[in-house]
Amino acid sequence: MLRALGPMVVIEISLRTSDLPTTCRRLGVAYDLDSPAAPGAVLAVLPRRRRRVVLASLAVVSRWPAGDTCLRRCLLIGHRLRGLKPVLRIGVRRDTAGAFSAHSWLEFAGRTLDPAAFEFAPLGSTDQ
Template sequence: MVVIEISLCSTDLPSTCRRLGVGCDLDSPAPPATRLAVLPRRTRRAVLGSLAVVSRWPAGDTCLRRCLLIGHRLRGLEPVLRIGVRRDANGEFSAHSWLEFGGRTLDPTASEFAALGSAGG
């Protein structure tokens, strides 16, 4: 987590992702994956351990930190970080990040967001 935090504070997100072995798709206008990823059983400990670490991290438990740590731990499965945005019924803007593996998402809420690459056009 320390490497992730230092990298987030000292460089851009694509560089951080490269350093961690996580793909980074900030430009694709493709909508978020709707099918859920099914990860190998052996990854369960890595995912649960990552969630436990980030939930106790002093700088905060954010979706981006979760994605970067889980993505790094599962880098052999070629994860891709995606970021999306939305406005809720009250007009509040929010952003969210999630991981995709082979075009499938780990996050069932990803489809509620417009992928960053599609939001500008």
């Protein structure tokens, strides 16, 4: 968990002082905000030794004073697993009551870790 604290401080400062592409570059996390492709139909499976990194990152973000958001989770996990070449994606949806929401997720080789990603239209598909 301690290894996640330093990057989490960088994430927080960067989110508050610069744009998302700059933040992603600082962290070594690729991003795709233009592709209309839906999340892959099959969930990603990480190597066993990498799962501990994900769990530790989730623990840090869940206790983060500025809040536990999907974007912070993705940036931290993406940074810590950057050797696996994750790609940050963002999507939007309207629920049955018409409320708008956004969500971010990571993809590894076109497969997402997050089953909730399938409920969102990627940003690149919103202008069609």
